Amino acid sequence: MNVNLEIIGIIVLWTFLFGYIIVASIDFGAGFFNAYGIFTKKQHILTKIIQRYLSPVWEVTNVFLVFFFVGIVGFFPSTAFYYGTTLLVPVSIAVILLGIRGSYYAFETYGARSHKGYAFMYGLSGLLLPAALSIVLTISEGGFISIVNGNPVLDYWTLFTSPLTWSIVVLSLSAVLYISAVFLTWYANKANDTLATELLRRYSLIWALPTIITAGGIIYELAFHNVEHYEQILSLWWMFLISALLFIGTVWLLWRRKNYGVAFSLLIGQFAFAFYGFGISHYPYLLYPHLTIYDSFTNEAMAISLIIAFIAGLALLIPSLYLLLKLFLFNKDYVRGISEHEH
Amino acid sequence: MINEEAVYYSRILTETTLSFHIIYATLGVGIPLMIMIAHWVGIKKNDEHYILLARRWTRGFIISVAVGVVTGTAIGLQLSLLWPKFMELAGNVIALPLFMETFAFFFEAIFLGIYLYTWDRFENQRKHLLLLIPVAIGASFSAVFITIVNAFMNAPQGFDLINGELVNVNPIKAMFNPAMPTKVSHVVGTAFMTSAFVLASIAAFRLLRGSNHIYHKKALLLTMKVGLIFSLTSLIVGDLSGKYLAEYQPEKLAAAEWHFETSESAELILLGFMNEEEEIKYALKIPYALSILAHGSPTAEVIGLDQFAEEDRPPLYIHYLFNIMVAIGMLMIGVSLLYIISRARGWSFVELKPYRWLIVCGGPLAIIAIEAGWWLAEVGRQPWILRGIMRTAEGATTSNDVDIMLLLFCGLYLVLGIGSVVVLSRMFRRNPVERELKERKGDVHT
Numbered sequence: 001m002n003v004n005l006e007i008i009g010i011i012v013l014w015t016f017l018f019g020y021i022i023v024a025s026i027d028f029g030a031g032f033f034n035a036y037g038i039f040t041k042k043q044h045i046l047t048k049i050i051q052r053y054l055s056p057v058w059e060v061t062n063v064f065l066v067f068f069f070v071g072i073v074g075f076f077p078s079t080a081f082y083y084g085t086t087l088l089v090p091v092s093i094a095v096i097l098l099g100i101r102g103s104y105y106a107f108e109t110y111g112a113r114s115h116k117g118y119a120f121m122y123g124l125s126g127l128l129l130p131a132a133l134s135i136v137l138t139i140s141e142g143g144f145i146s147i148v149n150g151n152p153v154l155d156y157w158t159l160f161t162s163p164l165t166w167s168i169v170v171l172s173l174s175a176v177l178y179i180s181a182v183f184l185t186w187y188a189n190k191a192n193d194t195l196a197t198e199l200l201r202r203y204s205l206i207w208a209l210p211t212i213i214t215a216g217g218i219i220y221e222l223a224f225h226n227v228e229h230y231e232q233i234l235s236l237w238w239m240f241l242i243s244a245l246l247f248i249g250t251v252w253l254l255w256r257r258k259n260y261g262v263a264f265s266l267l268i269g270q271f272a273f274a275f276y277g278f279g280i281s282h283y284p285y286l287l288y289p290h291l292t293i294y295d296s297f298t299n300e301a302m303a304i305s306l307i308i309a310f311i312a313g314l315a316l317l318i319p320s321l322y323l324l325l326k327l328f329l330f331n332k333d334y335v336r337g338i339s340e341h342e343h
Numbered sequence: 344m345i346n347e348e349a350v351y352y353s354r355i356l357t358e359t360t361l362s363f364h365i366i367y368a369t370l371g372v373g374i375p376l377m378i379m380i381a382h383w384v385g386i387k388k389n390d391e392h393y394i395l396l397a398r399r400w401t402r403g404f405i406i407s408v409a410v411g412v413v414t415g416t417a418i419g420l421q422l423s424l425l426w427p428k429f430m431e432l433a434g435n436v437i438a439l440p441l442f443m444e445t446f447a448f449f450f451e452a453i454f455l456g457i458y459l460y461t462w463d464r465f466e467n468q469r470k471h472l473l474l475l476i477p478v479a480i481g482a483s484f485s486a487v488f489i490t491i492v493n494a495f496m497n498a499p500q501g502f503d504l505i506n507g508e509l510v511n512v513n514p515i516k517a518m519f520n521p522a523m524p525t526k527v528s529h530v531v532g533t534a535f536m537t538s539a540f541v542l543a544s545i546a547a548f549r550l551l552r553g554s555n556h557i558y559h560k561k562a563l564l565l566t567m568k569v570g571l572i573f574s575l576t577s578l579i580v581g582d583l584s585g586k587y588l589a590e591y592q593p594e595k596l597a598a599a600e601w602h603f604e605t606s607e608s609a610e611l612i613l614l615g616f617m618n619e620e621e622e623i624k625y626a627l628k629i630p631y632a633l634s635i636l637a638h639g640s641p642t643a644e645v646i647g648l649d650q651f652a653e654e655d656r657p658p659l660y661i662h663y664l665f666n667i668m669v670a671i672g673m674l675m676i677g678v679s680l681l682y683i684i685s686r687a688r689g690w691s692f693v694e695l696k697p698y699r700w701l702i703v704c705g706g707p708l709a710i711i712a713i714e715a716g717w718w719l720a721e722v723g724r725q726p727w728i729l730r731g732i733m734r735t736a737e738g739a740t741t742s743n744d745v746d747i748m749l750l751l752f753c754g755l756y757l758v759l760g761i762g763s764v765v766v767l768s769r770m771f772r773r774n775p776v777e778r779e780l781k782e783r784k785g786d787v788h789t
């Protein structure tokens with residue numbers, strides 16, 4: 001695999017998708033814990049943390065997604081044809097759920113008193129979204145799309161009766177809750193909020209096990225569904241091994257109530273190795289067996305100008321993102337709610 | 344293979360989403376500039392009222408941004424979901440500005456987050472004002488980039504099509520297409536104009552509803568001034584847009600002006616109705632005016648619809664849209680000019696109820712003008728999605744589920760629309776200016 005424009009393009013996109021998955025998981029999971037808290041009367045513990053951290057950054061989270069789907073159509077225009085035609089229903093549903101979340105932040109936190117039903121919808125959307133979005137990954141494994149009269153058609157029946165679909169859905173759910181709980185444990189601990197830390201630490205430990213079990217299960221199921229992909233995964237065994245070791249590290253630190261910050265970085269490492277390992281083993285297909293990164297790639301002139309725009313854009317964004325994190329995430333006073341502020 | 348039903352519903356869904364998004368997007372582009380102006384005037388004059396104006400506008404702005412982001416994400420995905428073949432083709436040539444737009448959003452979102460949560464963190468207000476500059480730049484540039492994409496749909500260039508293959512793609516040339524200069528400046532200018540008149544209409548409404556506070560009067564004068572400036576630029580750039588059309592999209596201009604026969608010294612048809620037999624009734628005909636609008640000379644030749652095959656002509660109802668837009672533009676120039684002159688001269692009729700109500704109507708009218716303008720531009724491009732290259736029906740999806748998605752999205756927009764209005768009005772009613780001014784004064788003394 002030598003490095004060419006196609007590979008640079010897919011690495012950029014995969015990286016943004018990874019970024020989105022991490023930040024969005026934190027966001028989705030927090031919404032769920034918040035709603036759960038309201039209905040089990042533990043709301044006061046969580047709501048404050050969620051509002052302090054999530055409200056200032058939800059738009060930034062959303063841009064990660066926008067960046068990914070605009071970028072993929074830019075670098076690989078044929079994906080618009082294949083995925084655009086087939087994903088109308090799941091992606092439209094995801095957009096509507098995103099709409100509910102976005103308006104919750106706006107209407108509830110800036111606006112007026114909170115409404116239980118809305119908080120419930122907000123929490124529920126946090127669970128439904130990963131399910132709806134993860135369908136895209138399932139479909140990319142092939143076997144669900146056939147070409148009829150020159151147009152791709154999605155076979156819903158096969159999709160919804162496949163065990164692969166459901167294990168990916170379960171993995172996405174438990175991973176979302178796990179990532180989110182670990183991050184919030186760390187955040188609550190930084191905020192010196194002992195009660196919230198303990199509660200979230202418990203949630204983290206609860207969701208750790210289903211996450212690792214379904215992740216293993218999916219690799220096993222791929223052996224039946226997509227042999228080619230399965231074998232490539234096996235040849236990258238070391239990446240998945242490192243991922244598993246990092247997982248154990250996170251759980252151990254949480255168990256011993258030590259270094260939540262390190263625990264969270266180990267978790268990022270765990271997901272990065274698994275995610276990139278999955279991506280590399282998927283190479284060169286964007287959609288088995290119809291579409292590879294080579295036959296869907298844009299022309300050279302566009303590719304080069306996109307990459308230049310990307311580098312220029314990063315030069316602008318990285319300092320600004322640093323400023324944002326410095327002010328909100330790493331600012332002790334803000335995290336603890338000391339500073340004067342208003343919205 | 345074309346699925347007629349899918350084409351039909353895809354069009355309706357695209358129209359619905361864009362018509363809804365454009366309201367919030369326009370305010371999202373214009374209001375940061377207004378906040379900046381108020382904040383700056385406040386610092387310069389050391390006047391607490393203008394600072395508070397900036398603060399209160401910012402709070403309302405967040406709601407419109409949030410709905411803009413949500414609906415914008417919807418339209419961004421819908422372009423691929425509903426027009427996959429169009430996006431496949433367009434992605435090869437015009438993906439660059441779309442991609443750059445996401446950076447503009449990113450930039451804006453980051454600094455908006457910072458600006459919002461740091462009102463009282465800076466000793467020096469000027470530093471806080473500085474944070475607003477990237478917000479305004481990001482918002483304006485997102486409009487610039489997205490409008491470039493739309494300009495490309497009207498005047499595609501920067502590539503060659505040989506046997507259905509795209510070759511010689513030049514992304515920069517595609518961006519700087521002939522439609523781009525007028526389109527971009529008209530869209531950005533009218534966004535500033537609309538935001539100014541919407542804010543003016545709120546101030547006028549508060550003045551009508553009992554509060555006679557000087558705060559609202561200052562707000563009204565400021566917004567009317569900004570509104571006047573940008574409605575004049577809209578008029579000038581709108582005229583240039585007409586000249587662009589005459590040169591590059593004569594069928595759109597001809598349909599908008601009901602100009603059937605190619606002729607010299609063409610007359611301009613204002614208002615009027617067309618009956619079933621395509622006869623024009625009750626219209627005002629101004630000699631030479633169309634030649635002037637199209638080419639800047641009273642005797643120039645203007646191409647009529649006779650030059651185009653039946654199936655390449657846009658629908659004729661865009662004439663009404665064009666008239667609505669222009670009429671509102673003229674009216675708002677008149678309203679704001681008269682207001683400013685009267686305030687300078689001390690004429691008092693502009694402080695009376697009927698005139699205030701006229702200003703209140705200005706905000707909604709400006710939004711209607713935006714909608715009419717976009718419908719004119721988009722429907723006037725039909726039957727093409729990429730003018731001269733791809734027909735709208737060819738670009739559409741073949742999926743059978745578009746009708747259900749249309750219903751779901753209508754539900755979402757209903758919730759967002761009602762929600763944003765309720766939240767905004769509650770936010771300001773609960774926290775009237777008088778009270779907030781008092782509290783802030785208290786702040787200063789302690």
Ligand code: HDD
Nearest residue numbers: 526529530533578581582584585669672712713716717720
């Ligand atoms: C407040 C809104 C507003 C107002 C008062 C005006 N316009 Fe406008 N107009 C727009 C808002 C707008 C718009 C929404 O921004 C459009 C839609 C697409 C575009 O490029 O700009 C537009 C399009 C548009 C077009 C079509 C351009 C194209 O399809 O390429 C023309 C010819 C004009 N305008 C001309 C005018 C004239 C002569 C005006 C005289 C006062 C005017 N507009 C006022």
Ligand code: HEM
Nearest residue numbers: 354357358361362365426489492493717718721722725735
């Ligand atoms: C970059 C900007 C834009 C792009 C890429 C774009 C794309 C499209 C597409 C793909 C269609 C489908 C053709 C059809 O339905 O007939 C369309 C039509 C339409 N768009 Fe745009 N659009 C843009 C800007 C806007 C905006 C801002 C509005 C504002 C409200 C708008 C309003 C419409 C309307 C009303 C139609 C329907 C025309 C008809 O059906 O006759 N568009 N546009």
Ligand code: HEM
Nearest residue numbers: 062063066368371372408411412415416418419448486489
């Ligand atoms: C087909 C046309 C359009 C597409 C695909 C589109 C896409 C988007 C997207 C994806 C977002 C959300 C960005 C985020 O997540 O932060 C958005 C928001 C926005 N769009 Fe649109 N848009 C279109 C038309 C327009 C037009 C014509 C304008 C301006 C005149 C505009 C201005 C904005 C603004 C100001 C926002 C608010 C986001 C913010 O303020 O941060 N959009 N749009």
